[in-house]
Amino acid sequence: MDCMLGNYEVRTFQRKWFEMVEKFGIANKRWVHDIYERRHSWATAYIRGKFFTEFQTTSRCEGLHAVISRYVKSRYSYTEFLRHFHRCLMFVRAKEVEADFECAKGDPVMTTNLxxxxxxxxxxxxxxxxxxxxxxxxxxxxxxxxxxxxxxxxxxxxxxxxxxxxxxxxxxxxxxxxxxxxxxxxxxxxxxxxxxxxxxxxxxxxxxxxxxxxxxxxTKDAKLVAVQSMGVIWDATLVPDGLVPESVQDCMSQH
Incomplete structure (x- = not known):
């Protein structure tokens, strides 16, 4: 497990691998050689430097499925699926509005020594x-x-x-x-x-x-840059009022 998940450089991984193989006396096992040959697909030492934004291989799909499953069920007809999937999109957009509001409402308290x-x-x-x-x-x-x-x-x-x-x-x-x-x-x-x-x-x-x-x-302006590059205008006010977080609604009403 240490060889698999350890944040080592390649040479350190190789040294630890061969030390482990020798310690347990499995250097001549065919399956050990097969696993080592596939090390580029499972050892952190070889995966380092690939952009995963802290996600494991299936985490993106699992996270998306968790959100969609709250709104869409396998028993739905096509029309029901479209209606409830639209509700799911509105929820995602509302969360985006909430995140934008958190960035804009003020700065957090500085807590580090730097x-x-x-x-x-x-x-x-x-x-x-x-x-x-x-x-x-x-x-x-x-x-x-x-x-x-x-x-x-x-x-x-x-x-x-x-x-x-x-x-x-x-x-x-x-x-x-x-x-x-x-x-x-x-x-x-x-x-x-x-x-x-x-x-x-x-x-x-x-x-x-x-x-x-x-x-x-x-960055805070990532969405703006992306929208401008695509030539698309997305208006947050299109999100139904019932899906906009109360804290955001209160702030809007004050202005």
Missing amino acids: KQLERSVVENYTRVIFYLFVSILDRACAMRVVDSEDNGSYFIHTVSRYGTPGKDWRVVATSDMREVRCTCMRMECFGVPCEHIIAVLVLSNVHEIPRSLILPRW
Whole structure:
């Protein structure tokens, strides 16, 4: 299980795999060889860097099915299906209105020790991504840059967690922070900078999340940009009043 889910680099995974195989005396088993040959499809070490936005393979479908099943039943006729599926769409749109309202009604309370970076997160990201980012900023406070190597056009920073020797990550960054990559590859997987990259930003006295690390799909204006690019206008007021959250309705009535 550790070999499967551990966030290791490939060489570390290979070392742990062969140590495990030798320990249990199964090096000559055909099924062990078959599993190892298919490692690119199940080992986190080989899947790292693929964008999954924290979803497992089937999670998107399961989440969508859970929403639709609240409105649509297998016994419905075609006309009933269309009517209830339309209700499902209205519910999804209402949740989107609620999320937009949460982003617009004010800023959340700053709770981390990295106030300037946290403020930058609030200004750029949606509220959901902000709350995800808070835990990353907290973990970044326990990170230390233990070594930095200047290779001319870029720097190689070695980052370690305080009190945990022997476990290091390498962050490669240009001096202007336009290109930043970490060996944990969580930026590539989830679309937000990891705590190791944040530690390097703190070391470099950077007060804002660099634009190169901000994925447009997580920003507050992502929907506006998408709508403009498609030439489609979607009016939130088309959502029936009965489906708009009461908190949003109250705010609308006050204005």
